[in-house]
Amino acid sequence: xxxxxxxxxxxxxxxxxxxxxxxxxxxxxxxxxxxxxxxxxxxxxxxxxxxxxxxxxxxxxxxxxxxxxxxxxxxxxxxxxxxxxxxxxxxxxxxxxxxxxxxxxxxxxxxxxxxxxxxxxxxxxxxxxxxxxxxxxxxxxxxxxxxxxxxxxxxxxxxxxxxxxxxxxxxxxxxxxxxxxxxxxxxxxxxxxxxxxxxxxxxxxxxxxxxxxxxxxxxxxxxxxxxxxxxxxxxxxxxxxxxxxxxxxxxxxxxxxxxxxxxxxxxxxxxxxxxxxxxxxxxxxxxxxxxxxxxxxxxxxxxxxxxxxxxxxxxxxxxxxxxxxxxxxxxxxxxxxxxxxxxxxxxxxxxxxxxxxxxxxxxxxxxxxxxxxxxxxxxxxxxxxxxxxxxxxxxxxxxxxxxxxxxxxxxxxxxxxxxxxxxxxxxxxxxxxxxxxxxxxxxxxxxxxxxxxxxxxxxxxxxxxxxxxxxxxxxxxxxxxxxxxxxxxxxxx
Amino acid sequence: xxxxxxxxxxxxxxxxxxxxxxxxxxxxxxxxxxxxxxxxxxxxxxxxxxxxxxxxxxxxxxxxxxxxxxxxxxxxxxxxxxxxxxxxxxxxxxxxxxxxxxxxxxxxxxxxxxxxxxxxxxxxxxxxxxxxxxxxxxxxxxxxxxxxxxxxxxxxxxxxxxxxxxxxxxxxxxxxxxxxxxxxxxxxxxxxxxxxxxxxxxxxxxxxxxxxxxxxxxxxxxxxxxxxxxxxxxxxxxxxxxxxxxxxxxxxxxxxxxxxxxxxxxxxxxxxxxxxxxxxxxxxxxxxxxxxxxxxxxxxxxxxxxxxxxxxxxxxxxxxxxxxxxxxxxxxxxxxxxxxxxxxxxxx
Numbered sequence: 001x002x003x004x005x006x007x008x009x010x011x012x013x014x015x016x017x018x019x020x021x022x023x024x025x026x027x028x029x030x031x032x033x034x035x036x037x038x039x040x041x042x043x044x045x046x047x048x049x050x051x052x053x054x055x056x057x058x059x060x061x062x063x064x065x066x067x068x069x070x071x072x073x074x075x076x077x078x079x080x081x082x083x084x085x086x087x088x089x090x091x092x093x094x095x096x097x098x099x100x101x102x103x104x105x106x107x108x109x110x111x112x113x114x115x116x117x118x119x120x121x122x123x124x125x126x127x128x129x130x131x132x133x134x135x136x137x138x139x140x141x142x143x144x145x146x147x148x149x150x151x152x153x154x155x156x157x158x159x160x161x162x163x164x165x166x167x168x169x170x171x172x173x174x175x176x177x178x179x180x181x182x183x184x185x186x187x188x189x190x191x192x193x194x195x196x197x198x199x200x201x202x203x204x205x206x207x208x209x210x211x212x213x214x215x216x217x218x219x220x221x222x223x224x225x226x227x228x229x230x231x232x233x234x235x236x237x238x239x240x241x242x243x244x245x246x247x248x249x250x251x252x253x254x255x256x257x258x259x260x261x262x263x264x265x266x267x268x269x270x271x272x273x274x275x276x277x278x279x280x281x282x283x284x285x286x287x288x289x290x291x292x293x294x295x296x297x298x299x300x301x302x303x304x305x306x307x308x309x310x311x312x313x314x315x316x317x318x319x320x321x322x323x324x325x326x327x328x329x330x331x332x333x334x335x336x337x338x339x340x341x342x343x344x345x346x347x348x349x350x351x352x353x354x355x356x357x358x359x360x361x362x363x364x365x366x367x368x369x370x371x372x373x374x375x376x377x378x379x380x381x382x383x384x385x386x387x388x389x390x391x392x393x394x395x396x397x398x399x400x401x402x403x404x405x406x407x408x409x410x411x412x413x414x415x416x417x418x419x420x421x422x423x424x425x426x427x428x429x430x431x432x433x434x435x436x437x438x439x440x441x442x443x444x445x446x447x448x449x450x451x452x453x454x455x456x457x458x459x460x461x462x463x464x465x466x467x468x469x470x471x472x473x474x475x476x477x478x479x480x481x482x483x484x485x486x487x488x489x490x491x492x493x
Numbered sequence: 494x495x496x497x498x499x500x501x502x503x504x505x506x507x508x509x510x511x512x513x514x515x516x517x518x519x520x521x522x523x524x525x526x527x528x529x530x531x532x533x534x535x536x537x538x539x540x541x542x543x544x545x546x547x548x549x550x551x552x553x554x555x556x557x558x559x560x561x562x563x564x565x566x567x568x569x570x571x572x573x574x575x576x577x578x579x580x581x582x583x584x585x586x587x588x589x590x591x592x593x594x595x596x597x598x599x600x601x602x603x604x605x606x607x608x609x610x611x612x613x614x615x616x617x618x619x620x621x622x623x624x625x626x627x628x629x630x631x632x633x634x635x636x637x638x639x640x641x642x643x644x645x646x647x648x649x650x651x652x653x654x655x656x657x658x659x660x661x662x663x664x665x666x667x668x669x670x671x672x673x674x675x676x677x678x679x680x681x682x683x684x685x686x687x688x689x690x691x692x693x694x695x696x697x698x699x700x701x702x703x704x705x706x707x708x709x710x711x712x713x714x715x716x717x718x719x720x721x722x723x724x725x726x727x728x729x730x731x732x733x734x735x736x737x738x739x740x741x742x743x744x745x746x747x748x749x750x751x752x753x754x755x756x757x758x759x760x761x762x763x764x765x766x767x768x769x770x771x772x773x774x775x776x777x778x779x780x781x782x783x784x785x786x787x788x789x790x791x792x793x794x795x796x797x798x799x800x801x802x803x804x805x806x807x808x809x810x811x812x813x814x815x816x817x818x819x820x821x822x823x824x825x826x827x828x829x830x831x832x833x834x835x836x837x838x839x840x841x
């Protein structure tokens with residue numbers, strides 16, 4: 001792959017990336033969240049199409065215009081969240097789309113024979129008749145590998161293959177990869193678990209901000225060096241100065257022993273936020289940061305724990321009770337969770353606080369218009385009018401509409417989940433300024449961000465989350481990229 | 494930076510946006526009016542003037558009343574991205590229950606009418622509540638829960654009525670079924686009076702249009718249909734709003750049931766067959782999206798009116814009833830295709 005470029009609306013995900021894999025090698029691909037690893041591999045697997053750049057296989061230039069084309073070229077993709085049909089049997093999954101047919105009917109016996117051959121070759125056993133949903137994670141993974149080999153894959157891409165495996169299962173997986181490598185299969189191995197790379201990979205490529213930083217043999221890439229290359233950019237200078245937290249600032253949010261089980265399980269999380277303070281939650285995607293703020297805001301109902309807002313105990317049994325208590329959650333996915341895209345700027349702005357706009361049972365349109373106009377002016381929301389449908393606005397502008405929705409409520413605690421994801425630099429700077437403004441108004445902020453510079457540049461304190469627990473706390477001065485990454489990836493406790 | 498246009502530029506965009514919105518309104522309402530005018534002219538000629546008479550038009554309004562009232566409730570449900578298949582059966586169930594009740598209680602006149610209406614509303618709203626519970630608690634598809642209610646309510650209606658219409662003994666309902674409003678003054682002008690059921694329809698359309706567009710509840714209905722998760726995270730009690738929407742639909746069915754009972758002087762267990770689909774057709778022809786988030790009670794009224802006019806016209810022209818069904822089906826399909834094309838044109 002040479003000079004691959006891929007742009008999404010508002011973001012340049014890949015900016016001239018080059019990458020190669022040789023037969024019989026395991027090539028690890030590492031980088032921070034959002035560095036472009038997944039995008040690059042999705043282009044290889046035909047899930048996305050590159051805007052520019054070329055792909056060659058065995059020296060011949062190829063066009064990969066869909067998953068089918070990738071498959072025919074011998075590329076097998078194993079996503080983190082597998083692609084098996086849960087209610088089909090293992091054998092049916094293995095041969096999906098390649099079912100042997102005799103006289104126009106499915107030939108079950110031939111299918112079982114064909115599957116058996118591949119499993120024998122791999123020297124693994126799988127319960128062929130069982131529906132895929134009854135398999136363990138490790139068995140599902142083996143099914144995916146066997147499926148790729150049945151399709152004559154010569155290059156297998158694995159995205160975080162060990163994320164959900166036990167130690168013993170990891171050993172078995174690595175043994176299998178080693179065996180296939182000896183037979184000439186090439187692997188691209190994406191992992192956040194840097195400590196396992198020396199065991200499994202031959203070469204390592206580091207991606208950062210959609211660019212290839214460096215490719216080296218694993219032996220010449222010590223872990224410290226790898227981390228430095230991953231985060232290597234200087235902290236961007238566009239963060240505003242954070243006003244210091246007053247020594248006597250009251251605690252606005254106190255969380256004690258919070259647990260929830262909705263997504264990534266949150267386990268016994270305790271921390272506090274003072275008025276005028278930003279607490280950053282750092283960690284890898286899937287570490288449970290979002291789940292922590294969702295539990296505080298009642299988006300998921302906590303299973304245990306205590307939440308106090310400004311010293312008052314709050315029982316959170318849904319978003320409404322959290323909002324009443326003065327907690328506002330600015331969700332990470334504004335399109336799916338933050339906005340009603342088909343509604344206007346005005347309707348979105350007032351949605352969470354419509355009770356304040358009610359007079360004699362009717363919505364006071366004049367007041368709605370006035371407040372919306374004020375928010376448009378204050379946040380500099382770039383919309384032709386309050387009646388504009390938010391679907392037609394740019395990402396940064398939409399994010400400001402989400403903010404306006406929560407700002408009009410004068411909450412005490414603002415939980416920002418990825419506040420600047422997918423928006424351009426100018427809008428980012430404005431959102432940072434708004435956050436500082438909230439601090440001056442006496443609010444406390446919890447910020448989840450996958451952009452390390454953002455967490456480090458915009459937090460008074462940084463909490464590092466892994467596996468649904470807070471693993472470390474750093475004061476502003478002590479939080480270095482290396483230290484945070486080390487805890488987030490499990491290299492350090 | 495692409496996001497920082499100057500003020501002049503913003504104003505220009507605002508103007509363009511304004512023009513676009515105006516165009517949208519014109520296309521929505523204007524298009525329908527022009528189409529209607531053309532059809533009316535043609536039909537009037539072919540029916541030798543029988544169509545454009547006050548008597549005939551009053552008749553059309555009277556005929557669409559029941560469907561329009563059902564479709565009001567259906568509009569609320571469909572805006573939340575739901576569907577209510579039980580309303581046809583609920584006309585029957587409430588009709589039978591109300592007729593039996595009216596025969597059993599020793600009330601008379603206006604008191605009887607009010608008491609009967611309350612009983613009917615209780616039955617219809619309860620059924621709507623039952624429809625909603627599995628939808629909001631277990632996230633089951635409303636298609637299934639209301640389909641089940643459709644069968645249960647119809648079966649129950651037949652059982653209660655022993656398989657035949659329950660005749661109403663009292664004459665208290667006559668005015669509501671066949672009476673006229675302002676008959677005297679309008680007659681003096683050579684016009685027919687306004688049938689009482691049409692008055693009911695007009696009042697209900699107005700009330701529910703206000704509820705949908707001017708209140709917090711109405712706003713929440715749209716928000717839930719547009720993005721249920723965003724609505725939930727904004728602190729909206731999604732379960733309560735959705736439940737109310739099915740309760741409203743059941744209540745509308747009860748009112749339609751009362752008016753039909755009054756008209757035919759009996760509560761019948763098979764008057765509502767197919768009504769649920771008619772009401773959905775009215776909503777869709779009125780331009781409400783089955784995907785939720787958009788719609789209007791007034792548009793639904795015009796949807797019901799269009800279908801009613803079409804039926805009336807085909808009757809006047811002596812078109813066979815089988816052919817009528819074919820035409821009606823084609824019109825519904827055309828209406829949604831035209832709506833989709835219009836949307837695409839506007840979002841260009």
